Structure formats: structure tokens, C-alpha cells
Amino acid sequence: MTVTTDPARETLLDAILPHVAFDGWSEAAFRAAARDAEMELREARAVAPRGAVDLASDFHRRGDRQMAEALRAERLDDMRFRNKVARALRVRLDVAGDREAVRRASALFALPVHAAEGARLIWGTADAVWEALGDPSDDINWYTKRATLSGVWTSVVLYWMGDDSVDQQATDAFIDRRIEDVMRIEKMKARVNGNPILRPFVKPFEHLGGMVRPPARMPPVDLPGHWSTGE
Structure with a gap:
């Protein structure tokens, strides 16, 4: 997953984080970030038109990028796949860093006006995990894997935010339980597919699913006049 970052927005993001704990991802925090970054407010608005909302989205995407970079530096080849997914989620929590942010x-992306973007960010995290783990899916499984992991990630974050155990050991155990739940579903699907009685009923749906393709990836663009929202 290739994302072009704007250095000015990165500067604003770094500047807003100390204010988020007190003011949230708000207009007050955005103005304080512009001041700390020594930017005119109008310049900051040109960089992040939606103010703190843009920076909150950048904060989330930065975590996805840091997770992918961290996983590339680890040796995961000898791990079972469920353990790879669990490790990816733990790394994603680690790079999130500031629990209050x-x-x-x-809370911001739970608001109805921002809920759609919040859903896209969660999906983006699931996509980043599967991409980092080398997911080869090129049919409907591309979507079902990300949809399932999006649900897992949402529940993990909610649990982690309230976890006061030592080294977040309770969160680690929760991740393992959630992934085990997913694996049970996969085992059930395998049993259905292997059942000679149910197989004739399942096969048409498999054929239809095999016709579904993931969205085309846009290649990196580095040309004059190119504009990207970073999404």
C-alpha cells in the first residue's frame, strides 16, 4: 500500500498531538497546532482543509504505515498464520502509541458526520495488515478477509482502550480469543465445503465468488500537477 504524505501535514500532525489529550481533535487543537508549527492559520487550512479531522485521519494512516514497516523488519516466516495476524494487530497497537489520541x-469518527470515513480507516487497517502479510487473495476472499479483520480490529481497539493490565496482557489474550473465533468460522466453512451432501449447494456460490475481483491498485504517481487526498 503506497501512500504519498505531505511534509507540511506531517508537521501539523506532530504539532497537534500534544493538544489532543486536552482538546480532542478539535478546532482549538488545530489552531494550537498551527501556532506551534509556526504556520499562518490560512496556510494550515490550505494544507488540511478540514482541520483536525484531516489530521486525525493522517494519525490513523500513519499508524498503518508504521505497522507495515515494523512487520517488514520482523521474521514471521516460521509462524503459524493465525499468529502472524495476532502479531500484526499487536504491532498496530504498539505503534498507535498515544491511547488518548x-x-x-x-469518538470523532463515531459521530454520524464522520462515520463513513471512520469505516474507511478501519478497512484501511485491515487491508494494511493483509498486504503486510502477503495476502494472495484475488477473488471474493479479498473482501471477506478484510471485512472479518475489520470487525476484529474494532473490538480489539475498544478492549485495548479500557485495558489497565500489566503490559496489556489482557489485550493480548483478547486478540488470541478473537482470532480463534475467526478460525472456528473458517473450519466450519471447510467442513461445509468438504461435505458431499452440501457440496452441490455450495459450488454455485463458489463459482460466483471466484468471479469477484479486488479493486485495481493505483500505481504510485510522481508527476507535476498530480493531486492526492492520501486515501
Whole structure:
């Protein structure tokens, strides 16, 4: 997953984080970030037209990028796949760093006006995990894997925000339980597919699912006049 970042927005993001714990991802925090970054407010508005909302989205995407970079540096080849997914989720929580910033962002994207973007960010995290783990899916499984992991990630974040156990051990155990639940579903699907009685009923749906393709990836663009929202 290739994302072009704007250095000016990165500067604003770094500047707003100390204010988020007190003011949330708000207009007051955005103005304080512009002041701390020594930017005129109108310049900051040109960089982040939606103010703190843009920076909250950038904060989430930065975590996805940091997770992918961290996973590339680890040796995961000998791990079972469920353990790879669990490790990816733990790394994603680790790079999130500031729990209060995550808590405030969760509250922001729970608002109806921002809920659609919040859903896209969660999907983006699930996509980043599967991409980092080398998911080869090119049919409907591309969507079902990300949809399932989006649900897992949402519940993990909610649990983690309230976890006061030592080194978040309770969150680690929760991740393992959630992934085990998913694996039970996969085992059930395998049993259905292997059942000679049910197989004739399942096969048409498999054929239809095989016709579904993931969205085309846009290649990196580095040309004059190119504009990207970073999504």
C-alpha cells in the first residue's frame, strides 16, 4: 500500500498531538497546532482543509504505515498464520502509541458526520495488515478477509482502550480469543465445503465468488500537477 504524505501535514500532525489529550481533535487543537508549527492559520487550512479531522485521519494512516514497516523488519516466516495476524494487530497497537489520541479519534469518527470515513480507516487497517502479510487473495476472499479483520480490529481497539493490565496482557489474550473465533468460522466453512451432501449447494456460490475481483491498485504517481487526498 503506497501512500504519498505531505511534509507540511506531517508537521501539523506532530504539532497537534500534544493538544489532543486536552482538546480532542478539535478546532482549538488545530489552531494550537498551527501556532506551534509556526504556520499562518490560512496556510494550515490550505494544507488540511478540514482541520483536525484531516489530521486525525493522517494519525490513523500513519499508524498503518508504521505497522507495515515494523512487520517488514520482523521474521514471521516460521509462524503459524493465525499468529502472524495476532502479531500484526499487536504491532498496530504498539505503534498507535498515544491511547488518548486513539480514544479521541474513535469518538470523532463515531459521530454520524464522520462515520463513513471512520469505516474507511478501519478497512484501511485491515487491508494494511493483509498486504503486510502477503495476502494472495484475488477473488471474493479479498473482501471477506478484510471485512472479518475489520470487525476484529474494532473490538480489539475498544478492549485495548479500557485495558489497565500489566503490559496489556489482557489485550493480548483478547486478540488470541478473537482470532480463534475467526478460525472456528473458517473450519466450519471447510467442513461445509468438504461435505458431499452440501457440496452441490455450495459450488454455485463458489463459482460466483471466484468471479469477484479486488479493486485495481493505483500505481504510485510522481508527476507535476498530480493531486492526492492520501486515501
